[in-house]
Amino acid sequence: MAETKPQTIYDIARLAEASPSTVSAALNGNWKKRRIARATVERIQRIASEHGYSANQQARALRTAKSGLVGMILPQHDNRFFSSVGQCFSNEARARGGLPAIVSTRRERDQEVEAVRQLISYSVDALMLVGTTHPEELSAICRAENVPHVFVDQPCQGAPSVVTDNRGGARALAEILLQAAPDAGEADTVFLGGNADLPATSLRILGYQDALRSAGRQGRVIACGYRRAPTRDALTREYERRGRLPEVLLVNSIGCLEGVLEFLVTLPLDEVDQCQLGSFDFDPFGRLLRHPIPMVRQRADELIRVAYDHLDGGTWSRDSFDPIIVAPELILPDDDHFTRVNQPALPVG
Amino acid sequence: MAETKPQTIYDIARLAEASPSTVSAALNGNWKKRRIARATVERIQRIASEHGYSANQQARALRTAKSGLVGMILPQHDNRFFSSVGQCFSNEARARGGLPAIVSTRRERDQEVEAVRQLISYSVDALMLVGTTHPEELSAICRAENVPHVFVDQPCQGAPSVVTDNRGGARALAEILLQAAPDAGEADTVFLGGNADLPATSLRILGYQDALRSAGRQGRVIACGYRRAPTRDALTREYERRGRLPEVLLVNSIGCLEGVLEFLVTLPLDEVDQCQLGSFDFDPFGRLLRHPIPMVRQRADELIRVAYDHLDGGTWSRDSFDPIIVAPELILPDDDHFTRVNQPALPVG
DNA sequence: CGATTCTGCGCAATCGATGGTGCAGAATTG
């Protein structure tokens, strides 16, 4: 027990009076092919477990070119959606005996490239690339090194991708809001937040427009980025210019929602009450507002599950690389599983 | 460019007309000791970078017993505090050229033990253990394998730990709330949430009591666990029993705060207005409530920075293992910037 | 000019696990 230091296959071999190759075969399951006697196998396994032996993964990886490491590139950990993605990835990776290595790269190209290179230098068995800004470049690196990979949340030309149904989700959310404000005109119907150059936002805008069109109505788009403060300021300017809030306000992304609420709390309650608010992205606090708001929640679990199946199903080397689409959840205030008493009073507003 | 497949030190050696050992020396900086001519070094480096060579980390790790991997055990990714810890860890690890491997273990003993073993089998250079439930057991494993490690957010006997000043933070928060409700009696002064058996909660309770004592007042504690629904129910029962809300309510942890708000939104506004609410743990939505509430934010960045310094400063093998205490921030509703709690570090235990 | 000291670099062993190959001895067959 004191000399637990040198725990190699050779130590076990000596203790079990067998050769290293026999020990190796006994411990990794292919002793059948190598015709090792069952008694020998059991003796070796017993000794190995008594001594808490576990194989040096570096050596194994060097020999077999399979490391057991699975890499993920993520914009950031500290974000509700991405942290949830990280959680699901960690679960899946470990369920399959792998070791997750998650690297956050802040949506910066250089960091993304460096992280991919670093992960590859560790011989990762596969790579999952979430919300990256330069998918094609990263995919080229992976392809050159022959590393299986899949993109999540952001599609990539010529590589497998799994993304949320941004368009469908936005459309469903917009329909809810439009129904609640049947008389809102174009000027009073607003999609707020996000970056229209990125696929996610542009698809959500399309979904919003789908809903408008099928209701025979019109609306506006203010794509002011993903950050809190600029969104707050954009809404403030809008309010000051028109003297009132929009009647329909579809907020794109959780950071933007915070910005919107920051402004709304400065207004009289009855003005806020006139505004049909919805959010594409989920935060539990959304249910705690004066009027709980409808939210679209991306299904991190499904995204990762599908992406992973894709990797070890080998589907990743198909002919066509059309993105796989995962439907998000629409979370409505009234299918809340907690029954609310009386008319809601409000922490917010 | 097409044949980027076999990128080993031998390939580079052939291209540079040198031997593998020379290439190795040239690329990892110790060519000075090995008396390699500067011209040779430059030729090798040029060729290596032209071909995008980077060393196989498994092979290097096998030889040197240093992997560059740094492991972290975390209860979960999808939590504001822990995801922030993960983010800081990832930043620090990569700044030092390491590869972060973060494993979430759901506060379950078996998962914690297995994860530590798994990480060790990858020859991690160091291990950071955050919010674990069985620190002593994990520390014993690390010690047996001679792996440097440090605990964060949860102290461990006989191992280095870095923790938030829970007592000081809770005291500062309680003082704010008590001042705002100078006449609240014992029955109307409540600390709600958490698990009194765990060090974090019990220290926060002590801090709350410190504040009470120095104000010559009394209060109660309801430690109903860390989860949302039980907290909501506990507050509901309290309200029904006494016919009103407490005048001072210090909520312990972010999940509990959600539970509290879930109940508060069912009450008339004026009742809610009577209650001085504060939260130990930060959520940006806390600033967006009808009355923005004071919150204590643990400084994930500091915790990790100190823990990391500890690891590579070698401080981790000192004589005494008193936890290192990091002061949290007190975030007040009326501040735009954050106030630092400046309490003397109190002994943990 | 022979002896010593540098310079510059290559040889080969090593880290630990794996798997192709082959060799004894036992069991079976003709």
Place this chain on the structure above:
DNA sequence: CAATTCTGCACCATCGATTGCGCAGAATCG
């Protein structure tokens, strides 16, 4: 009983990078 087939296992090369050691040839010294 000799020939063949099976069993059970050990030997050894290998993965790629590192490093102790040592060997040529050039430079310097006496």
